[in-house]
Amino acid sequence: MLRRRRPAHDPMRVLVVEDHKELAATIAVGLRREGMAVDISFDGEDALRRTKGDGYDVVVLDRDLPRVHGDDVCRALVANGGRSRVLMLTAADTIESRVDGLGLGADDYLPKPFAFAELVARIRALARRSAPASPPVLQWGDLRVDTVRRIATRGGRRLELSGRELAVLELLLAADGAPVSARTLLQRAWDEYVDPDGKVVKVTVSRLRRKLGDPPLIETVVRAGYRLVG
DSSP states (O other), rough: OOOOOOOOOOOOOEEESSSOOHHHHHHHHHHHHHOEEEEESSSOOOOOOOGOOOOOEEEEESSSSSSSSHHHHHHHHHHHTTTTTEEESSSEEEEEEHHHHHOOOOSSSSSSSSHHHHHHHHHHHHHHTTTTOOSSEEETTTTTEEEETTTTEEEEEEEEOOHHHHHHHHHHTTTTOOOBBBHHHHHHHHHHOOOTSSHHHHHHHHHOOOOOOHSSSEEETTTEEEEOOO
């Protein structure tokens, strides 16, 4: 079954499935700094529950998991035909283990220990497979966002944006002037731990408006969300 593709430049959502809690937290913190929305699961049963909605671009999956083995989680993800790409992790660094992991349908394989920069590069490479080809630079008037280097400029001036602000900006740019609801921004740019009833989207958009400067680029559309103007 073909996997559904995500919109180009939609900020990445990643599920880290790792029973070593300290390692899982370290990976999640690092990926969030890279602008990704990251959730964590500590066992295979919980991972299967979380991936039912097909909301993740990449699942970083440890093989040796409690409750449901990582191999069985991988088989289920592949059988469901979702768009999530699977990057399998394992402490067993042998050719046989790699072949076995890829044979289950995993899209990539990374032995432990690994360099964090390589993990990030592999996740980004997997996410690109599920997105339609598009230019690495998004532009709206004098606003430019380099999605590879994660740099935003306006009128040639570099903008000091947080990872979350940059993710929201990418979503608005990808919409090409159409409104993007607060709910969509929340689902695509934040992880599961954000308060869905809070003001986090409103506050983030307010900060983003201020950093973008004048003339204003983001307009609030009543009952529809936010869109780029100008």
